[in-house]
Amino acid sequence: MSTKTTTVLGIDPGLDRTGWAVLTRDARSVLSLVACGLIHTEAGQELPKRLDFVYQQTQKILQEYQPDQVAMEQNYFLKRAQTMANTVMTRGVILLACEQAQKPITFYSPKRVKMIICGSGAADKKQVQRMVQLTLNLDKVINPDDTADAAAIGICHLKTAPLSNMLNIKAAFLEKLKAAREQQVEKK
Secondary structure, eight states: OOOSOEEEEEEEOOSSEEEEEEEEEOTTOOEEEEEEEEEEOOTTSOHHHHHHHHHHHHHHHHHHHOOSEEEEEOOOOOSOHHHHHHHHHHHHHHHHHHHHTTOOEEEEOHHHHHHHHHSOTTOOHHHHHHHHHHHTTOSSOOSSHHHHHHHHHHHHHHHHHHHHHHHHHHHHHHHHHHHHHHHHHHHO
């Protein structure tokens, strides 16, 4: 069992509203909410100013909470091309801030987050909010839903990353073993 506390920053990116949540998993695998919030930009501002604001706020959050890892919602098809373009650009400035802070990033699809949190990839927003509340043992649901989604992404990461890491280590070991066997065969 690990004796280290792991801290993750969960992010639900959006140009208008970027939800964020900082969560921890302690040595006993207890999950806790450290802080959460919303990065909100005004619709009337020029796009570069809005992106800069998201970037600056992300940098502040990374500096203040020093997460070990970042978990972000993966892009998915949106009906409106302009909304999709703005979300992609917002993700870009968040990725830049994380890269500059040297924080590893893992992406999760909304369906996977819902499956891990609620047991169904088709769960609605209210179900996700309620399960986040229960998982983190909070007195009330996290609002707005962008912030609850960010917490859900962080929970998903904290619950699945240890197993994923073990599988990656095992896969790397098996690759090295295979390469060593191939070298032995070549020498014979």
